[in-house]
Amino acid sequence: MAIRLNKVMNEPVSITPLAGFRVLFGAAMLISTVRFILLGWIDDHYVHPTFHFSYFGFSWLPVASEGLLYAVHAILLLASLGVMLGCFYRLATILQFVCFSYTELLDLTYYLNHYYYVSLACLLLVFLPANRAFSLDIAWRNKTAYSLVPRWMPSALMLMMAIVYTYAGMAKLNTDWLFNALPLKIWLPASYDVPMLGSLFAWKYSPWLFSWIGMIYDCSIVFFLWNRKTRPWAYLSVILFHSLTGILFQIGVFPLVMMAGTLIFFSPSWHERWMNWFQTKNRAVSPIRAFASNSLLRSGFILFFAFQLLFPWRYLAYPGNVFWTEEGYRFSWRVMLAEKAGTAQFYVSDGLGGAKGMVDNRRHLNAHQEKQMSYQPDMLLQYAQYLNDYYKRDGLKEPVVTAEVYVTLNGRPSQLLFDPNLNLAEMSDTWSPKTWLNPYPWRN
Amino acid sequence: MSRRGVLFACFVSLLAVGACKDKEVVSSDEVFDRSTLLVQVSDALLLPAFDSLATSAEELRNSVEHFSKTAKAEDLLIAQVAWFKAFRHFQATRMFNFGPSETSLLGDHNENLGTWPIDTAEVESRIESADTKMQDFRRDTRGFGALEYLLFEPQVLVHFQGPLAALRFSYLNELAKDIRQWSARLKNDWLVYSPSFKHDVGKSAGSSTSELYNHWIQSYELLKNYKVALPAGLQVGQTAAAPNLVESPFAHASMQSIKWQLMKLEAIWYGIGIDGKEGIGFDDYLQKATGGEALRNEIIAQWAAIHKVLYPIDDTVKLSELVVNDPAKAEAIFTELQKMTRFIKGDMSSILGIAITYSSGDGD
Numbered sequence: 001m002a003i004r005l006n007k008v009m010n011e012p013v014s015i016t017p018l019a020g021f022r023v024l025f026g027a028a029m030l031i032s033t034v035r036f037i038l039l040g041w042i043d044d045h046y047v048h049p050t051f052h053f054s055y056f057g058f059s060w061l062p063v064a065s066e067g068l069l070y071a072v073h074a075i076l077l078l079a080s081l082g083v084m085l086g087c088f089y090r091l092a093t094i095l096q097f098v099c100f101s102y103t104e105l106l107d108l109t110y111y112l113n114h115y116y117y118v119s120l121a122c123l124l125l126v127f128l129p130a131n132r133a134f135s136l137d138i139a140w141r142n143k144t145a146y147s148l149v150p151r152w153m154p155s156a157l158m159l160m161m162a163i164v165y166t167y168a169g170m171a172k173l174n175t176d177w178l179f180n181a182l183p184l185k186i187w188l189p190a191s192y193d194v195p196m197l198g199s200l201f202a203w204k205y206s207p208w209l210f211s212w213i214g215m216i217y218d219c220s221i222v223f224f225l226w227n228r229k230t231r232p233w234a235y236l237s238v239i240l241f242h243s244l245t246g247i248l249f250q251i252g253v254f255p256l257v258m259m260a261g262t263l264i265f266f267s268p269s270w271h272e273r274w275m276n277w278f279q280t281k282n283r284a285v286s287p288i289r290a291f292a293s294n295s296l297l298r299s300g301f302i303l304f305f306a307f308q309l310l311f312p313w314r315y316l317a318y319p320g321n322v323f324w325t326e327e328g329y330r331f332s333w334r335v336m337l338a339e340k341a342g343t344a345q346f347y348v349s350d351g352l353g354g355a356k357g358m359v360d361n362r363r364h365l366n367a368h369q370e371k372q373m374s375y376q377p378d379m380l381l382q383y384a385q386y387l388n389d390y391y392k393r394d395g396l397k398e399p400v401v402t403a404e405v406y407v408t409l410n411g412r413p414s415q416l417l418f419d420p421n422l423n424l425a426e427m428s429d430t431w432s433p434k435t436w437l438n439p440y441p442w443r444n
Numbered sequence: 445m446s447r448r449g450v451l452f453a454c455f456v457s458l459l460a461v462g463a464c465k466d467k468e469v470v471s472s473d474e475v476f477d478r479s480t481l482l483v484q485v486s487d488a489l490l491l492p493a494f495d496s497l498a499t500s501a502e503e504l505r506n507s508v509e510h511f512s513k514t515a516k517a518e519d520l521l522i523a524q525v526a527w528f529k530a531f532r533h534f535q536a537t538r539m540f541n542f543g544p545s546e547t548s549l550l551g552d553h554n555e556n557l558g559t560w561p562i563d564t565a566e567v568e569s570r571i572e573s574a575d576t577k578m579q580d581f582r583r584d585t586r587g588f589g590a591l592e593y594l595l596f597e598p599q600v601l602v603h604f605q606g607p608l609a610a611l612r613f614s615y616l617n618e619l620a621k622d623i624r625q626w627s628a629r630l631k632n633d634w635l636v637y638s639p640s641f642k643h644d645v646g647k648s649a650g651s652s653t654s655e656l657y658n659h660w661i662q663s664y665e666l667l668k669n670y671k672v673a674l675p676a677g678l679q680v681g682q683t684a685a686a687p688n689l690v691e692s693p694f695a696h697a698s699m700q701s702i703k704w705q706l707m708k709l710e711a712i713w714y715g716i717g718i719d720g721k722e723g724i725g726f727d728d729y730l731q732k733a734t735g736g737e738a739l740r741n742e743i744i745a746q747w748a749a750i751h752k753v754l755y756p757i758d759d760t761v762k763l764s765e766l767v768v769n770d771p772a773k774a775e776a777i778f779t780e781l782q783k784m785t786r787f788i789k790g791d792m793s794s795i796l797g798i799a800i801t802y803s804s805g806d807g808d
Contacts, residue, residue, distance in 0.1 A: 185734050190647050190797050192475055202475060250648050339797065343790040345782060348680040357680030358782075360669050367658075374790070394681060406786040411735040411795045413742075414786055 009155065012148035014268030015133045016275065019086070021157055022130035024260035025121060026084025029096065032118075032253040033077045042069050046106055049366050053108040053373065053382050056429060061105055072099050083125065086135020090126070097122035108379060109372035113335045114254040117164055120308070121261070124160060127297060128153050134275045156301055157264045160308070162222040164258075167312050167333035169218030176323075176338070177215065181207035182410040183339035184214075191248050201248075217241055225265040238262050249336060318433050321440035323409055324417075326376050327433065342375030342407040342414070346384070348391050351398030359387060375407045377417065377434050384424030401425040415441040476732040478645045478653050480724040481715070485656060486638050488717025493536040493708070496718070498631035500530035501624040508591075508620040512613040515604050524595050524695070530623070531588050531697060534558060535704040537630075539663035539712065542655040543641060544633030554666075555583045556626055560691050562589040564597075571611050576618035589691075591619045596694035647798050656712075657726075657798045661789050664709055668781040671702050676767045676774040685771055687764035698763035702777075703754065710747060726792070733795045743787045750780045 036042070046052075047066045054061065064072060076099040082092025101119045104110070129149060137143040176182040184207040192202045200206060217237065224234035242255035263271075315328025322329055323338055346359040361370045364386070373379040384401040391399045401424045406414035418437050427436065507526040511519040537545075538554055545553035563584045570576070570585055578586050594600070594616050604612055644652040669679070670691075675698070677685040690698040710716075715725025727744070730736035753776045757766070767774045 186795065186797050189475065189733070193478075193645055339794050341790045341794040343786045345785065355677065355683055357682055358669070358673055358678055359680050360665075362665075391680065396681075406790055408791045408794045411733075411791075413738065414791050 009152040010150045013151045013154065014272075015129075015146055015149045016268045016271035017154045017264050017266065018128060018130045018149060018157070019133040019135065020266070020271035020275065021154070021261070021264045022086060022089075022125065023084055023134065024263055025125070025257075026080050026082075028253060028257050028260045029080035029100075029118070029122075030077065030084060031256065033073060033080055035253065037073055037077075042066075042073055044366070045110055045368075046103070049107070049369060051364055051369075051383075051386050052106055053369065053379050055105055055108050055111075056378070058105050061102070063106055069103075072103060075099050076103075086131035086137050087140070089131030089135065089137050093122065093126040097126055107369070108382075109369045111330055112254075113164075113168075113333055114251070114257055116331060117160070118257065120160060121157070124156055124304075127300070128156065134279070152298070152301065154264060156305070157261075158222075158226070159305060161261055161264065163305075163308050164333055165218050165222050168335045169215055169220070171332065171334045171337055172211070172215040172218060176410050177211050180410070181211050183337075184210050186339050186411050187248065194247060197244075197247065214241075221262075222265075225262055228267065231265060235262065235266075245336070251336070320433070320437065324407070324440040325434055325437055326378070339410050340375050340407065341371070342405055342417070344370075344374040344380060344383075344403055344405045346387060346401060346403045348387055348396070349400045349402075350396045351400045354396070356400075356402075364390070374405065375417070377437060378429045380405060380417075381424060381427055381429045385428070388425035399425055409442070412442050476729050478647065478729070479642060481726070481729055482642045482645065482652050482656070484715045484717065484723040484725065485712060486642050488715075488719070488721075488723055489536075489708075489711060490540050490641075491634060491638060492718040493533065493540070494627070494631045494634050497530065497533040497537050498624075498627040500526070500533045501620075501627035504530040504591075505620040505624040508595075508616055512617055515601075515609065515613075517601060520595065520601060520604075527588070527591060527595055527695065528697060531592070531692070531695075531701070532704050534588055535701055536708045538666070538705055539660050539709060540634075541663070542659050544630060544637050547633070550579065550581065551583055553626075553630060557587040557623060558589070559583040559587055560589045561689055561693070562593050564593055567593060567615070571608060571615045574611055574614065576615055578618060578622045586619055586622055588623065591616070591623065592692060592695050592697075594619065647796070654798050657793070657796075660709065660712055660726075661793075663705065664781075664788065665785070667702060667705050667709070668778065668785070671698065671705070672774065672778045672781060675763060676771060676778060678775065678778055685767040685774075687768055690763045690767075693764060696762045696764070699757060699761055699766070700759050702763070703759070706750070706754070713743070713747070729796060730792060736795050739787060739791050739795060743784070743792070746780070746784045746787060750777075750784065753777050753780050 043066075046063060046069050052063055063069075075095055079092045079095035079099060082088050083096055097119070100115075100122055104115050104119060129146065131137045131143065132146040132149075135143070138145045172178070188201045188207055188210070192198050194201065203209075221234060221238065221241075224230040225238070227234075238259060242258050245251060246255040312328075312332035315322040315332065318325060318327040320327070323340070344361065346361065347356045348359055349356040361373075365373065365383070373383050380403060384403065387401050388399045402420055402422060403424060404420040405417040407417045408414035416438055422436055504523070504526040507519070507523040511523040534557055538558065541552050541554050548556065550556060561584070563582070566582065566585050567590055584590075594612065597603070603609070606612075641652045647653040673679050674682075675686050675690045677683070687693075691701050692698045711725075713726045715723040715728065717723055727740055730740040730743075753773070757773060763774075
């Protein structure tokens with residue numbers, strides 16, 4: 001079986017889907033970066049906040065100065081252009097991956113599933129020869145053009161896309177989503193006034209219908225895209241589905257990224273056709289030389305995908321409900337899955353005797369950071385540590401940091417997340433289960 | 445392929461037909477029309493509030509001008525009464541600190557008219573140096589707080605009859621003029637902006653509903669954290685009550701100010717217009733949302749709990765004295781206000797699906 005799979009995966013296939021993906025992904029990244037800059041989010045997300053929540057293991061990462069942050073985004077812009085055009089491709093992909101991932105790692109509160117996907121796709125492109133067709137590297141820099149690559153190369157991008165969709169679909173296999181139509185029952189009323197579609201959203205059964213269609217779509221779309229016969233209809237549904245989610249929710253460039261990314265499933269001849277619109281003459285190409293023979297690269301990809309396949313399941317290793325504890329929630333393709341909010345009132349007192357004082361979160365965090373922190377246990381701990389350090393510098397000898405945190409999930413009455421007498425200053429975030437959290441308080 | 449195409453088309457058509465059947469569409473009784481809320485807030489609360497502020501600011505300006513001509517005690521009293529009236533109307537506009545209220549480069553509505561505590565030393569310095577420009581970021585030298593200081597400080601008549609009287613009157617007049625101009629501009633700007641406000645019925649970040657809701661919460665939090673907790677010495681780092689940090693330390697209107705602002709916040713919740721008639725408010729919105737009924741009842745009960753600790757305290761009670769002499773009462777007010785935060789900031793935003801973030805951002 002393994003030998004057969006190895007043989008199939010090393011069969012030469014056309015490079016054009018790979019090159020097509022490069023162009024479209026680069027273009028989507030270009031648009032996304034321009035949009036990010038024009039909306040003023042460099043200042044809002046990175047420059048103005050006085051405190052940044054770090055990813056586990058990345059607290060060492062420094063936040064660059066304002067000038068450098070703009071420079072990083074300028075480089076990202078150029079790198080995306082380079083990827084799109086296939087110009088200085090290897091350098092462009094490395095810069096794109098490093099710059100994008102750096103900005104995403106600066107503040108945990110801005111974590112988004114599609115940003116995570118973009119980071120992973122950037123990383124994959126670094127190791128794939130997507131510039132060896134339809135690129136300026138070939139036209140201007142005399143790089144050797146290839147018409148064939150081993151099958152595993154375009155398949156790697158397809159598999160990444162498959163993981164995103166199917167894991168997102170499997171995450172929807174829960175009581176709230178399927179039987180209570182939550183959170184769509186909460187979210188759809190916001191769109192009753194959308195022209196043309198409003199009456200569809202207002203249909204009594206739409207929350208259930210959309211929930212089930214969403215789940216079935218996510219679980220199955222990759223198979224329909226993969227099948228040549230169903231592909232055109234499947235792609236039409238990709239456009240409809242992501243356009244609809246784009247109308248319903250504020251999800252930025254996510255629909256664009258997915259609509260562009262899923263084109264990797266299209267046939268080489270389809271990609272050749274649209275590429276020919278831009279090419280005045282066909283260049284002589286030669287077959288690729290032994291990319292597949294690089295066992296180190298192949299091993300790297302196998303390890304990468306083993307991790308991608310297994311890591312989202314880590315929530316099973318934790319006791320409790322993942323929607324409540326958030327342990328294993330991120331990096332698991334739980335996309336638009338729950339309506340969750342909280343309120344966190346922190347108190348600080350001096351352990352050596354002193355009045356317990358309330359903290360005004362807005363003095364330390366922006367509104368987005370406060371919102372995210374208010375219901376995610378690891379962020380609550382980080383913020384407590386920050387307050388501990390802040391008030392130590394302010395003169396308290398042994399700060400005791402407590403918090404009264406109420407969390408609501410899918411419109412249920414909010415409940416205390418943990419004992420408000422716990423001194424959070426003494427605790428730190430680890431991989432271990434957060435046994436200090438109260439048990440899941442609601443019955444489904 | 446074509447057979448699948450036909451099936452797909454049939455499926456979409458079925459959906460469309462199903463969606464259009466009147467009996468199966470969520471009825472208008474079940475759907476909240478956000479425009480009704482926006483119209484009620486705009487026409488019955490917001491515009492009348494800014495109109496009253498502009499009118500009372502004009503009266504304040506006139507009475508201050510008259511006092512500056514006579515320097516008599518009875519005219520000072522008239523000016524003080526006018527200050528009270530305008531200050532009260534200002535509290536009714538605090539929660540509308542968005543749209544035209546935040547377009548000035550010098551700061552928003554609350555910052556320009558309602559900053560406290562006032563830097564009295566800086567005010568005196570500016571009086572001495574005849575600096576009456578009021579066009580900088582030192583908002584703690586102008587607005588209602590600075591005017592209150594000049595009109596209500598213990599030696600007020602002595603100072604207005606002393607050697608710097610002319611300069612003092614000049615600063616006083618400029619303060620009143622600045623408040624009048626600011627209020628008149630906002631009244632007009634809101635009149636112009638009102639149709640857009642009522643027309644924008646979405647609820648994503650930046651929409652009218654989102655702005656209204658977010659600033660309603662912000663205003664509530666400001667009241668709780670700074671009008672109550674700060675003077676009560678409940679903020680982190682405070683070791684005792686801070687009577688000097690009450691909102692109105694000279695006119696002693698702090699307790700009334702809390703009640704005035706809270707009354708208006710509650711009016712938005714119930715949709716009670718300036719004429720006292722109840723219309724569409726957040727309570728009606730919540731009632732029509734999935735799971736909103738229970739939360740609505742909790743919030744109404746919590747309003748009652750706040751009333752129970754706040755309204756028995758007489759208006760004549762000075763907050764600066766209460767936080768020192770009877771801190772338990774101040775703490776009780778804070779505790780009941782804090783209990784409400786959970787309902788209106790977390791649960792309500794979640795059930796209504798309103799974007800609570802003030803800056804836009806993507807999600808997934």
